[in-house]
Amino acid sequence: xxxxxxxxxxxxxxxxxxxxxDEEGYVNVLAxxxxxxxxxxTKAYSGSDAIxxxxxxxxxxxxxxxxxxxxxxxxxxxxxxxxxxEMKIIMLTGHGSQEAATEGLTLGAFDYxxxxxxxxxxxxxxxxxxxx
Amino acid sequence: xxxxxxxxxxxxxxxxxxxxxxxxxxxPLIMVIGVLLYQFNVSYQEKTQAHLSELxxxxxxxxxxxxxxxxxxxxxTSVNNSIESLSNSEVLREKLQNLRxxxxxxxxxxxVVDDRGMQLAYAGPYExxxxxxxxxxxxxxxxxxxxxxxxxxxxxxGHPHFIVAVKKHESGRNILLRATIDFKxxxxxxxxxxxxxxxxxxxxxxxxxxxxxxxLEYKASPTGYEFxxxxxxxxxxxxxxxxxxxxxxxxNLYAVASLKDGQWLLIVKQQxxxxxxxxxxxxxxxxxxxxxxxxxxxxxxxxxxRRMVRRIRRADKEKEFMNQQVIETGKMASIGELAxxxxxxxxxxxxxxVEEAGWIGDLLEEEEFAQSSNLEEFNRALKQINTQGRRCKxxxxxxxxxxxxxxxxxxxxxxNEIITEIVGISSQMAKYNKxxxxxxxxxxxxxxxxxxxxxxxxxxxxxxxALDAMEKTGGTIQISTKISEIEPGHIVIIIQxxxxxxxxxxxxxxxxxxFTTKPVGKGTGLGLSxxxxxxxxxxxxxxxxxxxxxxxxxxxxxxxxx
Numbered sequence: 001x002x003x004x005x006x007x008x009x010x011x012x013x014x015x016x017x018x019x020x021x022d023e024e025g026y027v028n029v030l031a032x033x034x035x036x037x038x039x040x041x042t043k044a045y046s047g048s049d050a051i052x053x054x055x056x057x058x059x060x061x062x063x064x065x066x067x068x069x070x071x072x073x074x075x076x077x078x079x080x081x082x083x084x085x086e087m088k089i090i091m092l093t094g095h096g097s098q099e100a101a102t103e104g105l106t107l108g109a110f111d112y113x114x115x116x117x118x119x120x121x122x123x124x125x126x127x128x129x130x131x132x
Numbered sequence: 133x134x135x136x137x138x139x140x141x142x143x144x145x146x147x148x149x150x151x152x153x154x155x156x157x158x159x160p161l162i163m164v165i166g167v168l169l170y171q172f173n174v175s176y177q178e179k180t181q182a183h184l185s186e187l188x189x190x191x192x193x194x195x196x197x198x199x200x201x202x203x204x205x206x207x208x209t210s211v212n213n214s215i216e217s218l219s220n221s222e223v224l225r226e227k228l229q230n231l232r233x234x235x236x237x238x239x240x241x242x243x244v245v246d247d248r249g250m251q252l253a254y255a256g257p258y259e260x261x262x263x264x265x266x267x268x269x270x271x272x273x274x275x276x277x278x279x280x281x282x283x284x285x286x287x288x289x290g291h292p293h294f295i296v297a298v299k300k301h302e303s304g305r306n307i308l309l310r311a312t313i314d315f316k317x318x319x320x321x322x323x324x325x326x327x328x329x330x331x332x333x334x335x336x337x338x339x340x341x342x343x344x345x346x347x348l349e350y351k352a353s354p355t356g357y358e359f360x361x362x363x364x365x366x367x368x369x370x371x372x373x374x375x376x377x378x379x380x381x382x383x384n385l386y387a388v389a390s391l392k393d394g395q396w397l398l399i400v401k402q403q404x405x406x407x408x409x410x411x412x413x414x415x416x417x418x419x420x421x422x423x424x425x426x427x428x429x430x431x432x433x434x435x436x437x438r439r440m441v442r443r444i445r446r447a448d449k450e451k452e453f454m455n456q457q458v459i460e461t462g463k464m465a466s467i468g469e470l471a472x473x474x475x476x477x478x479x480x481x482x483x484x485x486v487e488e489a490g491w492i493g494d495l496l497e498e499e500e501f502a503q504s505s506n507l508e509e510f511n512r513a514l515k516q517i518n519t520q521g522r523r524c525k526x527x528x529x530x531x532x533x534x535x536x537x538x539x540x541x542x543x544x545x546x547x548n549e550i551i552t553e554i555v556g557i558s559s560q561m562a563k564y565n566k567x568x569x570x571x572x573x574x575x576x577x578x579x580x581x582x583x584x585x586x587x588x589x590x591x592x593x594x595x596x597x598a599l600d601a602m603e604k605t606g607g608t609i610q611i612s613t614k615i616s617e618i619e620p621g622h623i624v625i626i627i628q629x630x631x632x633x634x635x636x637x638x639x640x641x642x643x644x645x646x647f648t649t650k651p652v653g654k655g656t657g658l659g660l661s662x663x664x665x666x667x668x669x670x671x672x673x674x675x676x677x678x679x680x681x682x683x684x685x686x687x688x689x690x691x692x693x694x
Binding site: 026029032033036067094116117119 | 475476479480481482483484486487488490491494521525532
């Protein structure tokens with residue numbers, strides 16, 4: 001699924017989106033719905049998948065779940081920042097874990113949403129991130 | 133049942149303490165009193181006996197001296213004068229005069245008796261000239277000796293007296309110079325001897341006859357006098373001290389000394405009770421001290437033990453209460469953690485379901501489905517899935533806020549302000565339910581340091597519960613605050629409704645997590661348990677009083693920091 005070096009984005013106006021969550025079902029359905037709304041979505045089912053994906057390709061926005069099995073979302077966030085990526089990062093947090101979200105913001109994330117979130121909220125947030 | 137078991141334990145504890153304290157304090161008391169009393173007893177008895185024996189010895193000596201003196205006087209008279217001159221009554225009268233003037237009337241009369249018993253001459257108050265003494269015991273005895281003192285006897289004159297006689301030998305002829313000793317004068321030597329209240333003295337001869345005027349209780353010889361003679365003979369002592377019963381059965385102390393070359397006994401007799409009266413008084417004092425001291429100790433022991441046990445009991449109760457609180461808090465915390473875990477786990481599948489439904493909705497918008505007769509029904513079902521998903525989300529949110537408080541920053545707040553604010557928020561809802569909220573807030577409450585948002589959550593929960601309870605009936609909610617009288621240093625908030633109340637069976641469980649009586653889908657059963665957790669964390673207390681049909685009354689105590 002995750003595309004390698006060849007990036008189909010050069011003359012594509014679509015927003016290049018990276019979805020990172022260890023819940024495959026969630027990633028898949030969200031990807032479907034966003035594709036249908038004209039986003040170019042790349043799926044990553046774990047932190048390491050995500051890191052592999054950003055090495056081969058550029059993205060405009062990443063949607064990052066903070067609670068994952070293999071690697072903590074904040075860890076992934078730190079690695080992205082160390083790699084000097086320019087893409088905006090929107091975090092998804094569980095209810096009541098505002099501390100992690102706040103920490104993510106100080107680490108340079110764009111914003112956060114509490115999960116589960118309404119689709120139109122997410123789309124709005126992504127568009128905000130692109131405009132910024 | 134539990135209370136019974138405990139009070140039994142405390143009763144046996146107090147008995148242990150009381151008995152130990154009594155044993156510890158009585159043992160030395162008894163020992164001290166006993167040892168002192170014994171020592172006093174021994175030394176006092178020794179002293180009394182020593183005193184008594186000294187007295188009897190001295191008097192025996194005095195009496196002996198008296199007798200030998202009288203004998204010596206008589207002997208002098210007999211030596212200095214010839215039989216002839218003595219036989220002359222005139223001369224004899226002169227001699228008697230001399231003796232009487234010199235020895236204060238101790239000599240009653242004088243007589244000269246020849247060896248056949250005929251009284252040759254007599255001087256004295258009686259008409260006894262030419263009387264014959266040939267058959268008199270004293271005469272027979274005196275004839276054998278140079279000097280003789282008789283026992284007391286009544287004789288010819290009819291009242292007690294005794295005779296002192298001296299034998300004079302001159303030109304082959306024996307005569308006796310005889311004098312009668314005034315019994316009163318002699319008796320006074322003994323009668324003056326008084327000891328204590330019951331002590332007196334008397335003299336007995338070998339036959340047990342009184343040689344002095346007998347004491348009142350004796351008419352004839354005292355029985356058992358042989359005992360004294362035997363005792364004196366056995367010890368070879370001139371005196372003994374002994375303690376024995378007399379005829380009337382009372383214990384007496386006897387001091388005995390032999391007199392007149394072992395012919396008489398001087399006996400001093402005193403009742404033991406009298407002799408040792410000081411000892412008895414001492415014993416009585418000791419007993420009184422013991423009783424008073426004992427009562428004081430008993431009262432002290434009882435009082436202090438009761439106080440001590442009461443204090444231990446209170447401490448135990450406090451400890452138990454603390455333990456229970458710790459357990460309760462621990463239970464709440466672990467439930468909270470569990471709930472948070474579950475909420476997180478449920479969040480993801482719910483999110484997926486909702487999104488999948490959304491995806492179906494997306495697909496249904498495509499043209500190929502636009503003609504479907506069931507399209508509307510599909511959309512309705514999807515909407516329903518979405519709604520239920522949102523409900524799940526609400527539940528998990530509540531669970532999570534039970535586990536961790538959203539904003540637990542504390543600050544100094546005025547409780548009445550928070551209440552007024554919350555009542556304001558709820559008023560719309562209250563109006564809708566036909567419920568009036570009355571406030572009765574004490575205006576001068578001190579500031580308390582709590583998290584205002586937590587307090588709001590608690591109040592909102594309680595008011596919402598009351599509103600829900602009175603949904604159909606309408607009614608009144610009364611909210612009051614004041615300084616607690618039951619719990620010093622606390623503010624108490626009372627929220628009282630007049631709704632249907634809480635059945636007794638549910639009262640104990642209302643603060644348990646997931647306990648709810650609301651219809652399925654309306655309540656999570658977490659509201660009150662969140663309140664409980666919050667108030668507990670504030671160091672306060674929450675309780676509920678209710679009965680079916682009488683409304684519910686929640687009381688919250690919040691400590692005031694000093």
